[in-house]
Amino acid sequence: MQEIQDIKDFLDRNLITVQKPGRYVGGEFNQTIKNWDSVDVHTALAFPDIYDIGFPNLGISLLYKIINDRKDSLAERVYAPWLDMDKLLTDNNVPLFSLESKTPLRNFDLIGFSIPYETLYTNVLNMLNLGQIPVFAKDRNSTDPIIIAGGHTAFNPEPMHAFIDAFVIGDGEEIIEEILDVIKNCKIKEIERQEIINLLSLIEGIYVPSHFTVKYHKNKTIKNIINRYSTEKKTITKRIVKVLPSPVANLLVPNIKVVHDRISIEIMRGCSRGCRFCQAGMIMRPVRETRLHDITTAMRSAVELTGIGEVSLLSLSTSDYSQIKELISNVALLSDEYNLNFSLPSLRIESFNSDVISEIKGKRKGNFTIAPEAGTDKLRAIINKPIPEQAIFDTVQEICNKGWNNIKLYFMIGFPQETMPDIEGIVDLCKRINYLGKKINKGRFKLNVSINTLIPKPHTPFQWVNFNDYDQIIMKYDFLRTEFRKTVIKTSFPDYKASFLESLLSRGDRKLSQVIFNAWENGAKFDAWHECFNFEIWEGALNMNSIDPFFYTGRSRDDDEIFPWDHVNTGINKEFLLMEYKLSKNSRITLDCRETCLGCGIQTNYQLNCNKVRSGRI
Amino acid sequence: MRIRISYKKGYPIRFTSALDLHRIWERSFRRALIKVTYSKGFHPQPRIQLGIPLPLGFISLDEKVDIWIEESLLLDDINRQLEQNLPVGLEITSIQEINISEKALSTQIQHSDYQIYLMDESFSTQIIKERIISLLNEKEIIREKRNGKKYDLRPLIVSIKSNTEIQGKPYITLRLLSQQNRTGRADEVMFAMGYPITDFIVERIGSYT
Numbered sequence: 165m166q167e168i169q170d171i172k173d174f175l176d177r178n179l180i181t182v183q184k185p186g187r188y189v190g191g192e193f194n195q196t197i198k199n200w201d202s203v204d205v206h207t208a209l210a211f212p213d214i215y216d217i218g219f220p221n222l223g224i225s226l227l228y229k230i231i232n233d234r235k236d237s238l239a240e241r242v243y244a245p246w247l248d249m250d251k252l253l254t255d256n257n258v259p260l261f262s263l264e265s266k267t268p269l270r271n272f273d274l275i276g277f278s279i280p281y282e283t284l285y286t287n288v289l290n291m292l293n294l295g296q297i298p299v300f301a302k303d304r305n306s307t308d309p310i311i312i313a314g315g316h317t318a319f320n321p322e323p324m325h326a327f328i329d330a331f332v333i334g335d336g337e338e339i340i341e342e343i344l345d346v347i348k349n350c351k352i353k354e355i356e357r358q359e360i361i362n363l364l365s366l367i368e369g370i371y372v373p374s375h376f377t378v379k380y381h382k383n384k385t386i387k388n389i390i391n392r393y394s395t396e397k398k399t400i401t402k403r404i405v406k407v408l409p410s411p412v413a414n415l416l417v418p419n420i421k422v423v424h425d426r427i428s429i430e431i432m433r434g435c436s437r438g439c440r441f442c443q444a445g446m447i448m449r450p451v452r453e454t455r456l457h458d459i460t461t462a463m464r465s466a467v468e469l470t471g472i473g474e475v476s477l478l479s480l481s482t483s484d485y486s487q488i489k490e491l492i493s494n495v496a497l498l499s500d501e502y503n504l505n506f507s508l509p510s511l512r513i514e515s516f517n518s519d520v521i522s523e524i525k526g527k528r529k530g531n532f533t534i535a536p537e538a539g540t541d542k543l544r545a546i547i548n549k550p551i552p553e554q555a556i557f558d559t560v561q562e563i564c565n566k567g568w569n570n571i572k573l574y575f576m577i578g579f580p581q582e583t584m585p586d587i588e589g590i591v592d593l594c595k596r597i598n599y600l601g602k603k604i605n606k607g608r609f610k611l612n613v614s615i616n617t618l619i620p621k622p623h624t625p626f627q628w629v630n631f632n633d634y635d636q637i638i639m640k641y642d643f644l645r646t647e648f649r650k651t652v653i654k655t656s657f658p659d660y661k662a663s664f665l666e667s668l669l670s671r672g673d674r675k676l677s678q679v680i681f682n683a684w685e686n687g688a689k690f691d692a693w694h695e696c697f698n699f700e701i702w703e704g705a706l707n708m709n710s711i712d713p714f715f716y717t718g719r720s721r722d723d724d725e726i727f728p729w730d731h732v733n734t735g736i737n738k739e740f741l742l743m744e745y746k747l748s749k750n751s752r753i754t755l756d757c758r759e760t761c762l763g764c765g766i767q768t769n770y771q772l773n774c775n776k777v778r779s780g781r782i
Numbered sequence: 783m784r785i786r787i788s789y790k791k792g793y794p795i796r797f798t799s800a801l802d803l804h805r806i807w808e809r810s811f812r813r814a815l816i817k818v819t820y821s822k823g824f825h826p827q828p829r830i831q832l833g834i835p836l837p838l839g840f841i842s843l844d845e846k847v848d849i850w851i852e853e854s855l856l857l858d859d860i861n862r863q864l865e866q867n868l869p870v871g872l873e874i875t876s877i878q879e880i881n882i883s884e885k886a887l888s889t890q891i892q893h894s895d896y897q898i899y900l901m902d903e904s905f906s907t908q909i910i911k912e913r914i915i916s917l918l919n920e921k922e923i924i925r926e927k928r929n930g931k932k933y934d935l936r937p938l939i940v941s942i943k944s945n946t947e948i949q950g951k952p953y954i955t956l957r958l959l960s961q962q963n964r965t966g967r968a969d970e971v972m973f974a975m976g977y978p979i980t981d982f983i984v985e986r987i988g989s990y991t
């Protein structure tokens with residue numbers, strides 16, 4: 165208790181010296197503060213980036229509510245302190261603390277990190293260290309919290325295997341209850357820490373990396389992955405919730421500006437389209453829609469409970485929601501009643517018609533984003549995002565006529581079999597769209613083009629392909645830069661080295677844990693931030709461990725290679741992914757699987773019927 | 783209907799800037815199910831006018847905000863609906879109805895009073911008094927704004943004195959001009975006397991016409 169008071173006193177005097185001190189004080193409307201001694205299990209939900217970025221995370225909002233709804237548990241939050249706060253804490257030996265009660269991280273029973281992307285890894289280490297918890301799992305003892313991690317990166321947990329006690333694979337809503345039950349029972353029975361972790365490993369969807377041994381071939385590829393603790397659990401099957409719960413309505417309301425400062429309502433999980441580069445589209449199957457009634461009710465209560473004037477409907481492909489027309493008219497009604505703005509990210513132009521556009525009026529007409537991904541019909545077939553060029557023009561024409569003036573186009577480069585005509589195709593397509601937009605809306609029309617680099621991801625048909633080498637990518641960037649400079653079209657390009665790091669970590673194996681550690685030890689943190697990212701530190705860490713990054717990034721994999729993430733079972737069979745990869749080589753399209761099942765494996769592996777699950781009829 | 787709310791700003795909302803506070807009021811009203819009037823035009827904005835902005839980190843006993851609402855409501859009802867919808871650290875002290883055409887608060891205020899609490903016992907009242915005297919003896923006190931512009935703080939100080947201790951700690955009372963283009967910052971006065979930001983906390987007591 166004295167320690168918490170000391171932290172509070174310290175903050176009272178010193179917080180004013182850091183940027184945006186509101187990041188570190190909590191006190192948001194709808195925050196839950198429970199009496200520490202009134203519950204059995206104390207959980208800290210941690211997000212390894214700053215408050216402004218982590219605050220809107222929907223997974224954390226959901227878990228925060230589920231845990232705090234339990235009488236026996238509490239959940240508090242913690243985000244990565246920005247550099248100035250990091251220094252302030254370090255210089256004064258003040259431990260990283262939770263926002264709600266200002267309790268040091270090391271005093272919690274459980275810390276759950278949500279790690280959506282790989283460039284947050286060093287921040288996880290940094291937060292553990294600031295929380296005065298040993299960074300390596302093997303160094304923790306009976307008084308340390310149990311460190312779990314979930315989110316999309318958990319689908320290849322290996323690069324972080326040395327730091328995390330247990331990974332949660334898949335949907336968190338149900339498994340969190342089982343985790344809390346185990347921890348509570350163990351605490352009551354005073355069971356020791358390692359045994360708690362062993363018991364957690366028995367939960368479906370939990371991966372305890374220290375139970376597994378990985379053996380390698382001479383060529384450094386994997387020979388086998390063995391569970392020493394239990395021969396029965398050869399693979400970890402991801403968790404799915406068959407029926408999506410009602411969206412959280414009493415969301416926290418920030419006291420300072422954060423990104424995506426709006427009410428986010430998940431309307432659908434998963435996607436049936438099967439773009440071959442898209443990890444979310446594969447790992448989040450089967451598709452499940454939130455019931456229209458639940459969405460409408462949650463939207464209204466969320467507006468009344470938070471007072472936030474902007475609603476965003478989230479999914480991987482919003483216009484594929486089966487009752488999208490009804491949904492949008494409900495949203496429009498609510499919007500008039502409360503003076504709201506609303507946004508519908510991730511609209512797919514194939515499934516999107518003018519009725520939908522007419523209803524999206526709101527108060528502001530912001531950006532309208534279209535993601536053709538590739539510049540030619542041929543390459544869009546290879547990546548299985550078969551949007552005909554004409555459909556792109558028709559959509560642009562339609563939305564310009566409806567009054568949108570800012571259009572954003574997303575492209576990726578570095579796809580397999582990509583040729584210069586495909587890159588020229590990007591420029592050509594953009595120029596023609598710009599011409600069309602200017603014809604309709606004259607000088608007010610603005611086109612922004614965002615170019616990204618393909619990062620081949622685990623559990624996708626492109627998990628076998630190589631990340632393009634430096635010369636090729638830079639040559640393509642340069643070509644695009646030169647061509648776009650001749651136009652009025654604005655462009656943005658990623659930093660090659662940042663993409664390279666993401667590519668390295670995405671398909672990394674256990675050997676990268678030591679690299680991540682050395683990089684962090686030498687100052688790497690906030691690698692997702694352009695101003696903080698320092699590739700030389702990573703190069704140094706790779707050298708220190710005699711690791712050639714090319715093995716992870718630049719290499720095409722053999723069809724039968726065992727991948728570091730093969731013991732993580734997403735329900736999609738590897739044979740299906742391989743078939744998709746081979747189809748891509750022949751520019752063959754695979755249809756949306758709503759009409760005809762393509763046998764990806766999810767139905768048989770989970771013994772479910774996708775059509776029924778989609779609409780919540782199980 | 784235009785109402786003027788007087789409120790206290792304390793911990794932790796003292797770390798919320800004036801700009802962000804604007805949004806907090808808008809959201810608090812929406813939660814209270816009281817419809818705020820929106821401006822006309824392309825980007826409708828809620829009609830909410832904060833008084834003299836309170837610098838980040840300051841606490842206050844008496845802040846004011848003017849808000850235009852769609853319906854005519856009883857002030858007690860507004861208070862009741864609103865008070866349970868405010869974030870921790872904001873506390874309404876009174877609500878009054880004011881004339882729609884009354885001038886903006888920020889144009890009427892002439893000066894503000896502050897109490898400044900020193901966070902360290904080692905600052906004796908005697909030392910503080912000496913520092914105040916030497917500050918007042920200065921003909922001009924040149925300080926720099928965030929944008930780099932230099933200005934003279936001295937004429938913005940109406941009065942300053944040290945006080946006997948509250949809970950063992952001395953405090954300073956200060957009156958500064960708070961006019962639209964002539965506003966003194968209490969923390970700048972403290973900096974001019976050699977106190978770093980970590981040594982004190984500023985509380986605004988009130989602003990007067």
